[in-house]
Amino acid sequence: MRQKVKEAAEALDYHPNLAAQSLIARRSFLIGLTYERPSPSYVVELQNGALSRLDDGRYRLVVLPFAHVASRPEELGKLLLRAGLDGVLLAPPASDQPLLLDMLERQRLPYARITPHSDLDRGLVVAMDESAAGHAVAQHLLALGHRRIGIILGDPSHAASIGRLEGYRRAFAEAGVAIDDDLIVTGDFTYAVGYEVARTLLAGAKRPTAVLAQNDDMAVAAIAAAREMGLSVPHDLSVAGFDNSEVSRTAWPPLTTVNQPVAQMAWDAADRLIAMLDGKAVSDLPQRRDHAHELLVRASTAAPAA
Amino acid sequence: MRQKVKEAAEALDYHPNLAAQSLIARRSFLIGLTYERPSPSYVVELQNGALSRLDDGRYRLVVLPFAHVASRPEELGKLLLRAGLDGVLLAPPASDQPLLLDMLERQRLPYARITPHSDLDRGLVVAMDESAAGHAVAQHLLALGHRRIGIILGDPSHAASIGRLEGYRRAFAEAGVAIDDDLIVTGDFTYAVGYEVARTLLAGAKRPTAVLAQNDDMAVAAIAAAREMGLSVPHDLSVAGFDNSEVSRTAWPPLTTVNQPVAQMAWDAADRLIAMLDGKAVSDLPQRRDHAHELLVRASTAAPAA
DNA sequence: CGAGAATCGGTAAACGTTGTCAGGCGGACC
DNA sequence: GGTCCGCCTGACAACGTTTACCGATTCTCG
Structure with missing residues (x-):
C-alpha cells in the first residue's frame, strides 16, 4: 500500500507544499547565517561548513550578511526575527553582541555562536582560543x-x-x-x-x-x-x-x-543547532565545544637579517 | 486607526507568520542561487550582487552550491524544485544545462540565467560576450x-x-x-x-x-x-x-x-527575476541584457624580453 | 436633517498539510 | 463460527493568515 502511494506520487511528480508543512509543524526548515563582510574565503568556508551539515536537504541555508553590526545590533535582530528562521548561526562580530542575544532569546529564536569572545556561557558556542x-x-x-x-x-x-x-x-x-x-x-x-x-x-x-x-x-x-x-x-x-x-x-x-578550522567550526555550530531544533534534550548537547588552532609556518617568515 | 493597529503590533512585537502568508499567497519569498564551486571571490560577488537587489527584506536568498552539475543535472533540478523557491538564479555551468531548464519549465519554476553560452533565447538571460x-x-x-x-x-x-x-x-x-x-x-x-x-x-x-x-x-x-x-x-x-x-x-x-561585472550581473538577474515574480508583464521585461567586459592592464604583462 | 460615502466589526472560506478518531473490513487464531 | 487485532478509509479539526462579504455605524456634505 505504502509502495503504491509512493509510486503514484512519483508519477504525478507531487511534492508536498513546504509552506503548509511549515505552518503546521511550526517551523520553516530555514537556518540563517549572518556575518559581516570579512574576506571572501572566510565567508565561503563558513557557508560551506554549514552547508555540509545541512546537505540532507531538510534544512535550507539563508545568507544574511549585515554591515556595521556593532553600531546597530537591534536592526540585525529585527532582520533575523523577520526572516522566519528556525535558528541562526552567528559569525563574528554578531556572535558577540549581548543586545542581539537578548533579542533572540526574548523571541525564542535559537542561535549558535561562532568564536565569540565574551559571555561564553550563553547559547551554543563554538570556541577557539x-x-x-x-x-x-x-x-x-x-x-x-x-x-x-x-x-x-x-x-x-x-x-x-x-x-x-x-x-x-x-x-x-x-x-x-x-x-x-x-x-x-x-x-x-x-x-x-x-x-x-x-x-x-x-x-x-x-x-x-x-x-x-x-x-x-x-x-x-x-x-x-x-x-x-x-x-x-x-x-x-x-x-x-x-x-x-x-x-x-x-x-x-x-x-x-x-x-582556524572555520569550515569545521561552522559545521559544528550547524550540527548542534539542528540537534536542538530536532528536539534533542538540551542537557545532552555540549553547550560549548572548543576547536584548536594550528600554527602553519611557511615561507614568509625567517630570522631577521644580521 | 491604522496607526493604532501598527502601534499595538509593535508593542506586542507581533510578526505575521510567514508560513501562513506563503500558504495563502502561494509563494515563499525565497530566491535560490545555485553555482558550482568556483573561486570564493566569484561566489561572494555573485551573492552580494543578488543580495543588493533583495535588500528590502521581502525576499530571502537561499544558497545552493552544487558540485558536478554537468554530470547530474536532474539531481540539481530535484534539489531546486524541492527547495520551495519562488525563483532561482542559475550561475554557470548550471545556466547552460538544457535538461535542467526543461525540468524547471515543466514545473513552472521561474529562473534567470547568468552568462549562459547556448540557447540564449530561453528564460531571462544576463549575457556577457x-x-x-x-x-x-x-x-x-x-x-x-x-x-x-x-x-x-x-x-x-x-x-x-x-x-x-x-x-x-x-x-x-x-x-x-x-x-x-x-x-x-x-x-x-x-x-x-x-x-x-x-x-x-x-x-x-x-x-x-x-x-x-x-x-x-x-x-x-x-x-x-x-x-x-x-x-x-x-x-x-x-x-x-x-x-x-x-x-x-x-x-x-x-x-x-x-x-566581468559579476555583482552587477547578479543584481540584474535578481532584478528581472523579481520583477517577473511580482507579476510584471513578461513582455515589458527585456528577455536578455548584455553586460560589457573591460580589459584591465596591470603589471603582470609586458613586452617579451629581447 | 437626510442621502451617500467611508469606515468598522464580525463571519466565513480558503491555502495544503498533519494528526486524531471512529468505523469498516479482512485475516488469524482458538 | 466467534473474537480480537491490524490495516485501511473517511471525516474533521487545526495551523495563521488573506480575501470577500454583510450589516452596522460614523462621517461628510448639500
Missing part, C-alpha cells in the same frame, strides 16, 4: 629572533582583534620583550586599509623587522607595501598572517599563518 | 609582441572556457599567429590544478613568453610556478588572468585581467 593562537604566532616570530615587531590590528569591533592582541602581549612578556605602541596600527581586516596602514608602519622612523597581521588579507597587503618600498620578504621583513585563508596559500611567498 | 573578452586579452598580449603564448583552460564543462578560447583564436588569426596546441593545457579554475598544469606548461620544450589563464586563480598559480622555476614576472613571462577577482588585485605583480 584566539589568545592562544595569537600567542603561538607571536612566539614564532620572537623565537626567530625578531625584537622590533609591527602589529596590524583588525577591526576593533571584532572581539578576535582584542583576543589575538592579548596573546601577542603574553608572548612578548614571556620573551621579555617590550611592545612598542608606535608599532601598532589599526586596520579593518580588508586589503585596502591594510595596505595603507602597512605603508605608514613601514615608512616610520623605527622600521620593524617583522609584522604580525591579524588576518591574511592584511598580511598580503603588507607584503605588497614592503615590495613597493624595495623590501624583500622574508629577507628584509617577515610577515605573518592569520586564518589560513586561500590567499595565504596563493600569496608569494606563501604566508606563515594560523589555521 | 565571453568571446569578445577573450579576444581583448589575447589581443593585448599579441600587441605587446608575444608570439609563443601558453593557454590554461578552465573546466571544459563551463561554456565560458569554450567561449574565451574562441575569442583567443580569433585574435590569433587576426594577428596572423598560429596557435600551438602543445601550449594549451586544461585546468579546472582552481589554484591547485592550475599550478600543476602551469608547471607542465613552463617545463615543456618550447617555453612560452606569455600565458593566458582563464581565471585569476589559475593565473596566480602560474605566477607561483614561474617564480619557483626562477622566472620573473613580467620580465621573463607575462601572465594574464580573467575575472578581476580579489586575488588579481592582491597578487604580486597585480594581474592584467578582464573585468
